Amino acid sequence: MNYDIIIIGGGASGLLAAATLAGKGRKVALLEAQARVGRKLLSTGNGRCNLTNRNAKPSDYHGARQAAQYALKCWPPKRIEGIFDDLGVPCVADGEGRVYPMSHQAASVLDALRLACDERGAETLTEFEVTRLTRQGNGYAATSKDDRTATGRCALVCTGGLAAPKLGASGKGHDLLKALGHTITPRFPAIAALVTSPNAVRGLKGIRAEGMLTLLAGGKAVREEAGEILFAESGVSGIAAMQLARCVNEALRNNKACAVRLNLCPEPVDIARRAANLPRRTMEDFLSGIVPKRLGQTLVKASGIELTRLAGSLTPAELHRLRDTLTGWTLPVTGTLGFDQAQVTAGGASMKDFDTRALRSLRAPGLFAAGEVLDVDGDCGGFNLQWAWSSALLAAEGIERYLSE
Numbered sequence: 384m385n386y387d388i389i390i391i392g393g394g395a396s397g398l399l400a401a402a403t404l405a406g407k408g409r410k411v412a413l414l415e416a417q418a419r420v421g422r423k424l425l426s427t428g429n430g431r432c433n434l435t436n437r438n439a440k441p442s443d444y445h446g447a448r449q450a451a452q453y454a455l456k457c458w459p460p461k462r463i464e465g466i467f468d469d470l471g472v473p474c475v476a477d478g479e480g481r482v483y484p485m486s487h488q489a490a491s492v493l494d495a496l497r498l499a500c501d502e503r504g505a506e507t508l509t510e511f512e513v514t515r516l517t518r519q520g521n522g523y524a525a526t527s528k529d530d531r532t533a534t535g536r537c538a539l540v541c542t543g544g545l546a547a548p549k550l551g552a553s554g555k556g557h558d559l560l561k562a563l564g565h566t567i568t569p570r571f572p573a574i575a576a577l578v579t580s581p582n583a584v585r586g587l588k589g590i591r592a593e594g595m596l597t598l599l600a601g602g603k604a605v606r607e608e609a610g611e612i613l614f615a616e617s618g619v620s621g622i623a624a625m626q627l628a629r630c631v632n633e634a635l636r637n638n639k640a641c642a643v644r645l646n647l648c649p650e651p652v653d654i655a656r657r658a659a660n661l662p663r664r665t666m667e668d669f670l671s672g673i674v675p676k677r678l679g680q681t682l683v684k685a686s687g688i689e690l691t692r693l694a695g696s697l698t699p700a701e702l703h704r705l706r707d708t709l710t711g712w713t714l715p716v717t718g719t720l721g722f723d724q725a726q727v728t729a730g731g732a733s734m735k736d737f738d739t740r741a742l743r744s745l746r747a748p749g750l751f752a753a754g755e756v757l758d759v760d761g762d763c764g765g766f767n768l769q770w771a772w773s774s775a776l777l778a779a780e781g782i783e784r785y786l787s788e
């Protein structure tokens with residue numbers, strides 16, 4: 384079957400590009416490997432879909448930041464909200480600028496995109512895993528695993544990154560681009576829990592605390608994040624910790640040792656005064672009320688103080704040590720969880736091979752790409768979907784121009 388455009392990958396960027404181009408009267412085929420389109424979208428924002436962020440700025444992006452900057456300028460969050468409003472999904476924002484559908488259901492975002500594709504006549508072919516993308520005449524032929532073929536005057540690769548393979552992620556899109564002359568930059572998890580020595584966090588699994596995290600790479604503080612810290616079996620999780628994963632993986636790739644410093648007492652507490660006020664309190668309970676009890680006991684032990692001691696018996700040096708641990712407990716970080724547990728991929732198809740304005744390939748004529756398959760990743764908070772939408776819209780404009788040339 385011959386189309387104007389074949390779009391490979393029916394995730395966030397592929398769906399919006401398909402709906403947009405079909406809306407312009409283009410004959411569009413959306414080729415999706417899985418049985419259903421947009422599975423990852425359903426899991427975003429804990430099922431609520433944090434679809435953009437009103438405060439998005441270039442520094443929220445990594446990798447080819449200038450591409451994100453251009454996409455943000457052309458398709459800022461407010462315009463993206465307008466697009467979703469037009470699709471039947473009015474949006475609301477929280478105090479941090481994170482934007483959600485008014486329904487607070489990711490399913491309504493996916494439904495709106497799916498319905499728009501259908502209503503506008505885009506053809507969706509599911510269980511169509513593209514294993515080969517080749518030049519055919521002036522256009523492209525995409526061949527599926529089971530040997531079906533779709534051809535188009537141009538092709539748009541929207542296959543996403545490597546994060547969350549259970550939701551369909553694979554490196555196949557990168558392979559398709561590589562075969563057409565593109566460079567793939569090193570890929571690693573960008574938003575994922577941090578792995579520390581298991582002994583350090585033993586017994587803390589499931590405990591949550593508010594605090595500040597500082598990532599130390601090669602002994603230097605490189606990034607700081609505040610928020611809820613969630614202790615996990617193999618380390619530290621929660622949004623604030625996961626935001627540090629990109630820096631950890633980058634530093635470890637450069638052979639720099641990493642550690643995370645936890646300030647679990649963001650409001651100042653006078654530990655010496657507390658000990659003077661509560662002299663008969665055993666150290667087992669001494670920090671309860673500041674942090675969860677079990678965490679308090681771990682911090683006491685990490686300060687080299689026995690849990691059976693009474694607070695009134697601590698020496699000034701011990702009180703000092705305890706305060707330092709409470710505000711600067713430092714755990715060596717050996718890595719992050721892998722793509723299985725990660726939300727986003729750093730690295731991907733190099734933007735050096737694309738014209739930033741149209742996301743048009745400089746290596747193969749009539750080839751375009753959008754979304755996470757490219758070497759752009761954002762922080763947590765709606766920035767990655769903002770990139771998926773804005774890059775899809777830039778590519779759709781580029782394709783319109785290409786087809787009219």
Ligand SMILES: Cc1cc2nc3c(=O)[nH]c(=O)nc-3n(C[C@H](O)[C@H](O)[C@H](O)COP(=O)(O)OP(=O)(O)OC[C@H]3O[C@@H](n4cnc5c(N)ncnc54)[C@H](O)[C@@H]3O)c2cc1C
Nearest residue numbers: 392394395396416427428433513543551754755765767768
């Ligand atoms: C659990 C989780 C929660 C997240 N929450 C948020 C959030 O709240 N806000 C936010 O901004 N970001 C969030 N993200 C990140 C965001 O979901 C992604 O950045 C975004 O979906 C990327 O869009 P995409 O279109 O590039 O790729 P995807 O949405 O991953 O879509 C790619 C599609 O291509 C298909 N595909 C792959 N290879 C082929 C092939 N060879 N042939 C055919 N089809 C193929 C896949 O099956 C998939 O459907 C979250 C990610 C995860 C994993």
